[in-house]
Amino acid sequence: MMMAAFLYIGAGIGMLLLGMIRSKTKVANKEEKLERKDLPYTVSMVVLDIAAPIFLMLGLKTTAAANASLLNNFEIVATAIIALILFHEQVTRRLWVAIILVTIACILLTVDDASSLSFSAGSLFVLSACICWGLENNCTRCISHKDPLEIVTIKGFGSGLGSLCIALSVGEPFPLWQYLPMVMLLGFVAYGMSIFFYTYAQRTIGATKTSTFYAVAPFIGMLLSFVILGEKITFVFIIGLVFMIAGAYFATFDNAKS
Secondary structure (H helix, E strand, O other): HHHHHHHHHHHHHHHHHHHHHHOOOOOOOOOOOOOOOHHHHHHHHHHHHHHHHHHHHHHHHHHHHHHHHHHHOOHHHHHHHHHHHOOOOOOOOOHHHHHHHHHHHHHHHOOOOOHOOOOOOOHHHHHHHHHHHHHHHHHHOOOOOHHHHHHHHHHHHHHHHHHHHHHHHOOOOOOOOHHHHHHHHHHHHHHHHHHHHHHHHHHHHHHHHHHHHHHHHHHHHHHHHHHHOOOOHHHHHHHHHHHHHHHHHHHHOOOOOO
């Protein structure tokens, strides 16, 4: 929770500085600001971003890491189901196919040993985390037409300070000061800029499709591990990549005739 807190705070500080720079430019800011009517979605977004990591940590204490990684892919399905039922977002047959293909690809990436997979009480916590993130994705979608810079700044400071309070209340040690700048810089790039672009994407293609494309992230991580760490490309990765490319194709052309 302490690490999550400073990653979020770093995102908030970075986006706040970007906002200050943008306000001094001569380019007219056409982005809409958040209003009082957006408060329920904004508060829900922050609370869910605090709750999800807590559920995930509780789950990791009582279930295998491989099991948690596998179940984490349920976020894509949760986002789609919530978007369909609560927010009446259209989920086409092609997009459902894309969701299934991407989920299979993620499973291939995350399962090292099938014998380690088991369903337990910890699994329920992991699934709860995924549902929180799925609901949070949809709450963000509902205000994605407003200024993404403002949204990410609020999410960064709100989730960061909330996580910090919880971390201190449960007695987590404060990190060494010399590590904080790098942690917050990482938070700005990996959380702040990521959520900023994610929100822009939701504005134009919706929560479900954005979540499906976002699942490409594990492959980017693995490709970087091949390039930076010199790890070998495995046969499982190649198979997973085929499923991911197929899923991305169906997600991209989901409006075409089925």
